[in-house]
Amino acid sequence: MKLFVHGREGVDELSALSDERVLYCGLRHGVQLPYECGIGKCGTCTAVLLSGDVRSRWPQAPGYERIRPERHEILMCQSVMETDVHIKVRPAIKPPAPLPVPEVLEGEIANQKLLNDLVVAFDYRLSRPISFLAGQFISVSTDAVCGFRAYSMTNFSDGPTDRLSFVVKNVPDGEFTDWLFDKNHDGETLVGFGPLGRAVYSSQIDGDFIAMAGGTGIAGIIAILKNASLHGHLERYKAQVVFGLNRIEDVFYLESLNAYGAMHPTLRVMVTLVDDDGVDSLQSRFPKLEFARGFLHEASAEWLRELTEVSVAFLAGPPPAVNASLKMLVGEKKISARKIRFDKFG
Template identity: 30%
Template sequence: MAYRIHEDRLGAAFDCAADDALLRAGLRARLPLAYECNAGGCGSCKFELLDGEILDTWPAAPGLSERDRGRHRHLACQSRPASDCRIRMIGRGEASEAPTPERVGAILEAVEDLTHDMREFRFRTDRPANFLPGQYALLSLPGLGSTRAYSMSNVANDTGEWQFIIRRVRDGVATSLLFDLRPGARVTLDGPYGHAYLRTAAARHVVCIAGGSGLSPMIGIARGLDRLGPQHGGSLDFFYGGRSADDICGEMMLRDLPRLGGRLRFHPIVSNEDSRWTGRTGMVHELVADLPDETFSHADFYLAGPPPMAEAVVSLLARGRSVPADRIHYDRFF
């Protein structure tokens, strides 16, 4: 069953199935609705319910404050329709050049351990995998009542292959289920989503900055750059921050990219003192700060990782080095 949703800010209407989220149905209808995480954490998709009834799938979601709740605001990524509705989005969204998101069944084909807690998962769908490098999808797992966002580490392809590098979270509900999945398991993918995709219009130098589980979309950006080939002209500085030497991975994947070759510089850093580590110790944004001035004035910056890391990097770039917002691309991992 589907309901009709009228959105007042854009003056547009769309259909939303009873088991779909208002945000995702609106994006499937290609409306430029405001959002970032799709996971209840960032608050970008707030709306006012002007008429009708909704089902709030996560009433305690951290993206809403008590004040928001008092003002009858909701999160479009955590709201399903229970009748026709009239809503007004609070934030202004941006039009996207990314493919239209869709829900599709997928089978787990293979897994590969990268570190003690990071694993690359390879899923297959029976239709082409259509997304831009750096985007993410929502995974529905058997036994999990809600979805989780995971970023693709590969690039679009006609064979329906979707790869994700996922970090196991201690006592994490979804990652515990994921790390128990065996090849042949069936899941549902919903995507692609996200604004932090590779921009290809200008052949600019690219800087990727990843912390922990943020490796996946940054590998996706690097693979996208490799696919463009040397005619793109841009080279890549790739920063990766972990806690200890055991966490550092990804360099071999990057060195395997045939067309990136000598255009790649890999900069790992660990935050904890570790006697086995001979490289830099500190936070990843401290290493980024050492880039030459001309990189800050010309490069495109992509970053992914936990919100404190993203905030430290964005603060360095925007306030410390005056990089304009249209050259900084990220979706925070809540």
């Protein structure tokens, strides 16, 4: 089956795999299509269906709230082609760096372990290596649960790698996380698609940077710190990282952040907790971290004044946290929106 993508530059004629989502087909061929989450939540990947038939894999997806059916709009991430299809798309946001072309992934879960009662880490061992940039994510799916879920890699590699690492937070009554947390799934198969996402760290970045993460948004930020640390960026420049959490029970990854703080005097890390019970005990355990009470964008606003010339800011996490942080960075810190790279986890 063929997918014809009509854009400003002309028409791309692409061959689709069986049951392939329109979004994934286009991205796999290197076509720049608009998207954010790639899994049905955000509604960014709309296109106008010019001709042909598509079937939705998940008609209840929240992203459909942004669709105007009277204009023949479809959600590309949920649409599977039933005939040859022609779509018209608006231009995608230009990526900040050349990005690897995403592909269909196959592999299995390995090294699954609990980091605390609410957070699991696991590796995805791929059947063949891929390249990705620090800060990117993939979508994954198992036969046991309907649909894809997106997860950010916590690792990074300068060359192709067959190991992707993730941290996943348990979501009450969440289908995928209920399945994942139920038992150890080492050896079980996942299919995936990626790498995805534009909130990437790349070697072209020169200068001080800010990174702000809400909850599991820290996954991609950890990969960015690893990359910046290994490539000497933190020897030449300063960085400020803000990690926002709700409660002390949600705390994870502080050992790694504390270790990066100890390794790089240029790096300051602030952990914000909405509910501050127990912060004193954390401060004595993690002396290189700074703690503050409140929502991440409010608790860190004054603290972030230290860096006056910011070359880039990375944001990742739930949409309310990312939106509020964006507003603060642009409105109060006067950072140009062009310098801000973000991924919303919803």
